[in-house]
Amino acid sequence: MSTADIYKELILDYYRNPRNFGTLQTFDIEAHDTNPLCGDEVDIQIKVGEGHKIEDIRFSGKGCAISQASASMLTELAKGKPLEWVKELSKEDIFKLLGTSDLGPSRVKCALLGMKVLKTGVYGYLGSGAEGTEPAGPS
Amino acid sequence: MSTADIYKELILDYYRNPRNFGTLQTFDIEAHDTNPLCGDEVDIQIKVGEGHKIEDIRFSGKGCAISQASASMLTELAKGKPLEWVKELSKEDIFKLLGTSDLGPSRVKCALLGMKVLKTGVYGYLGSGAEGTEPAGPS
Amino acid sequence: MIDALSDYYSRYNSNVHRSVHTLGEEATAAYEASREKVARFVGTKAQNLVFVRGTTEATNLVRFAWGHRSVHKGDLLVTTLMEHHSNIVPWQLLAQATGARLEFVGLTQDGKLDAAKLEALLGQSPKLVAVAHSSNVLGTVNDVADICAKARRAGATTVVDGAQAVPHMPVDVESMGADFYAFSGHKMLGPTGIGGLVGKKEVLEEMEPFHGGGEMIKEVFLDHSTWNDVPYKFEAGTVNIADAIGLGAAVDYLSELGMDRVRRHDVAILKYAIETLQRVKGFRFYGPADPAARAGVLSFNLADIHPHDLATILDEEGIAIRSGHHCAQPLMKWLDIPAASRASFYLYNSPEDVDALKAGLERANEVFKV
Amino acid sequence: MIDALSDYYSRYNSNVHRSVHTLGEEATAAYEASREKVARFVGTKAQNLVFVRGTTEATNLVRFAWGHRSVHKGDLLVTTLMEHHSNIVPWQLLAQATGARLEFVGLTQDGKLDAAKLEALLGQSPKLVAVAHSSNVLGTVNDVADICAKARRAGATTVVDGAQAVPHMPVDVESMGADFYAFSGHKMLGPTGIGGLVGKKEVLEEMEPFHGGGEMIKEVFLDHSTWNDVPYKFEAGTVNIADAIGLGAAVDYLSELGMDRVRRHDVAILKYAIETLQRVKGFRFYGPADPAARAGVLSFNLADIHPHDLATILDEEGIAIRSGHHCAQPLMKWLDIPAASRASFYLYNSPEDVDALKAGLERANEVFKV
Numbered sequence A, B: 001m002s003t004a005d006i007y008k009e010l011i012l013d014y015y016r017n018p019r020n021f022g023t024l025q026t027f028d029i030e031a032h033d034t035n036p037l038c039g040d041e042v043d044i045q046i047k048v049g050e051g052h053k054i055e056d057i058r059f060s061g062k063g064c065a066i067s068q069a070s071a072s073m074l075t076e077l078a079k080g081k082p083l084e085w086v087k088e089l090s091k092e093d094i095f096k097l098l099g100t101s102d103l104g105p106s107r108v109k110c111a112l113l114g115m116k117v118l119k120t121g122v123y124g125y126l127g128s129g130a131e132g133t134e135p136a137g138p139s
Numbered sequence C, D: 001m002i003d004a005l006s007d008y009y010s011r012y013n014s015n016v017h018r019s020v021h022t023l024g025e026e027a028t029a030a031y032e033a034s035r036e037k038v039a040r041f042v043g044t045k046a047q048n049l050v051f052v053r054g055t056t057e058a059t060n061l062v063r064f065a066w067g068h069r070s071v072h073k074g075d076l077l078v079t080t081l082m083e084h085h086s087n088i089v090p091w092q093l094l095a096q097a098t099g100a101r102l103e104f105v106g107l108t109q110d111g112k113l114d115a116a117k118l119e120a121l122l123g124q125s126p127k128l129v130a131v132a133h134s135s136n137v138l139g140t141v142n143d144v145a146d147i148c149a150k151a152r153r154a155g156a157t158t159v160v161d162g163a164q165a166v167p168h169m170p171v172d173v174e175s176m177g178a179d180f181y182a183f184s185g186h187k188m189l190g191p192t193g194i195g196g197l198v199g200k201k202e203v204l205e206e207m208e209p210f211h212g213g214g215e216m217i218k219e220v221f222l223d224h225s226t227w228n229d230v231p232y233k234f235e236a237g238t239v240n241i242a243d244a245i246g247l248g249a250a251v252d253y254l255s256e257l258g259m260d261r262v263r264r265h266d267v268a269i270l271k272y273a274i275e276t277l278q279r280v281k282g283f284r285f286y287g288p289a290d291p292a293a294r295a296g297v298l299s300f301n302l303a304d305i306h307p308h309d310l311a312t313i314l315d316e317e318g319i320a321i322r323s324g325h326h327c328a329q330p331l332m333k334w335l336d337i338p339a340a341s342r343a344s345f346y347l348y349n350s351p352e353d354v355d356a357l358k359a360g361l362e363r364a365n366e367v368f369k370v
């Protein structure tokens, strides 16, 4: 696959028109992280509803198309899911969202930043720590 | 020349039976230095006599045959000379005393340690600092 | 340089300074010969050059070995907004440890130091003025001789970060008058893991040692130790012998080319790059417009394409650029950008490389539908 | 190892961690793969291994980044009389800076640690116990697992100097239980300029950073900065990429040989050397008589011949030995000798080398008319 193919219509669209972008008035979970390599930032807020479900979710941040699009796609996928579902989430799920896994080691970190933030927030809320997530790796 | 030739009768003799070894009861000049590489130490004391002459001189120290023998030979040569003579002293003079200049860079420092101490002491006494001596070099 | 390295390892791999045997003497001689060469290359004497890992270790050495003794509560430390983190964070940490305060000289619109702000800070008698000879983002070449002279009159010690200058122009630390001058080998065709800190002799002699250990001592007693002469006082333990020798080889190569020629080539290619790339839609660059006021690097952004994405696209075209904050986050904030792309030009770059970069940028514009 | 170095420079010379382009990714991958390998080799996880220049930088890193925060006036620091200067001078300097006091564990006649003195000092609840895994002069192998366990019970943090152990025997830092473990690449067939500091994760995380600069930060603001995760927090600036990769290659080689085999060879040759050389007139050696209680080195003196002179004579016979104080002046004073000669044995040494050394010593006796 050509590298430029990564930037398919889909990702470009989410980069220029991010869904669920912004902040919530009230929320139960908030988490933030940065990727020191490129300065990518993602912030996620969640309103927890009935039965520990993700009632509403917003992200904000800045960074490359891959980090911002994947965070945006992830919020769409997460909405309505039970919090426990977040524990099952793996990097393969993110690659499926993006339509590619062929990113190279440092771009993978961009792609997974949103998931890392989501897990940090939800694990913290569930009171179990975020040890299970991918280590942050070097900057 | 074979390296072992450095250890000619002469040097061995001065190493095992150093001349002018010891300390003076009264002295006008004293100086000390070490060669950090091998731990060689030389200490020189001088009694200054009439007309700024080196009336008496003693050295003490410990270290390799080359450093101790050359210090001992140097004291013999210096005795009776005017202090100013020390300024003229060069490494070639020491090589002449030892009968060789074929020492290799780190052994040269052993050979010149006595001269360095003598110059430091005399220059200090003459109030002119010892800037003119060879730099100490790495340990 | 690679030859110098493998020659070292296969022929005379042995510890410097410590051994009487022949291998040891050859390694010592080669290491010290390299010190001579590198010192001459930057316009100082061998005894004023401390081998370190790179610029970062150099500034941190100054922080610990000079700063902890010389800086006190309430003192003013001055750095600038165009510095690399290695010329900011050590002074933040020094300020925190001592109770000193750290102030930044700001920038003019075209990416030069704000002379009025510098004057004002100098008026407050700072203890330290830390400044880049050339910025690794803006490319700006600062008049460090003038800054050092003014700082000296104000009673300040100067630290000049030469990491981006030494590779690109003739440098003469003695005539510049800096108290400390730092640089990295890997930016000047040398190996990673080696660099230099030049210090004025009297300043180096007054300083505390840095690392404690072998080679930097004269004598170790149970309750105290005495220190070796400079520069050895600052080179504790087994030094990076092979890479120091490798740096000497790199300096030989650059000296042969002639740094005046290297500088002329640098300005010419920067001029061509600025002219050429400005024709690409959405291209914005940072720092002085005049190529003669710059060195080595050209940082830019393209439309709304994140530099990280841009680098990925250019990589496919075989063009290697650096993207990110370039270890200069305060400058990024001042420029109000999250990151930038940076093309680094050096003696092996030709106008064709600039043309290829232009084509790559145009391709990126296509991918991103700019 | 040489191949790994020149491969690095000619193929993927590029800065780790910072670049998105392919060269950068390959260098990062190779650097981190080397961290994995080296960490596994000494029995720890990659994230607990900080790359440093060598043992000296490792102990000084602990001094600055752990010591300045954790050691206070009146605290007791403990080291031993058999240490290399790099495991003494940093603690002297730390004691001076903080007002702590430094005490030494003495030695028994056969060159082992004085267990009673160690117990007595542990009874005073020291903050730090610093000890060599194996002495570079006496060869003594200390029971560091036992010392670490006792020190931990006494509330002390442990620093084990593994410079002479890692090359000669299997090492497993986690089961040993040391808080910090330091070693040097150049002693284990690796390049100069690289080494490792292993730290317990929780200890590393609590520590201050060491050098301030690029890579070790997460974010830099004008008034403060936030730190990157361990081990990157301690690796500021451009790291010694090529040599870290070179060390990985050396570790591959040693792992393939098998450290158990290396250790068996070591003990066998030490046994042969002690038996053989004792027959030379005037030969005296230092440290345990039992080869199984030693590693790697055999230090000795010959009649009244100064070690420096002896090295010169042996050099002519093509025999390289080290002579001097071996960066262990306190030990030299305890042995009451100005210096010693030292034969270092490693996997490439055979009984024939011992025989050649014996002949060399006999020749020296002739020259000196012993």
Ligand SMILES: Cc1ncc(COP(=O)(O)O)c(C=O)c1O
Pocket: C214, C236, C237, C238, C239, D053, D054, D055, D056, D057, D084, D086, D087, D132, D134, D135, D136, D161, D163, D164, D184, D185, D195, D327
């Ligand atoms: C026991 C011991 N500790 C520490 C060191 C210091 O290591 P380095 O010089 O690589 O910092 C050495 C070697 O020189 C050593 O043998």
Ligand SMILES: Cc1ncc(COP(=O)(O)O)c(C=O)c1O
Pocket: C053, C054, C055, C056, C057, C084, C086, C087, C132, C134, C135, C136, C161, C163, C164, C184, C185, C195, C327, D214, D236, D237, D238, D239
């Ligand atoms: C201007 C400037 N200063 C300092 C540094 C830091 O140098 P190093 O990473 O070799 O310590 C760099 C390069 O990274 C630089 O460009």
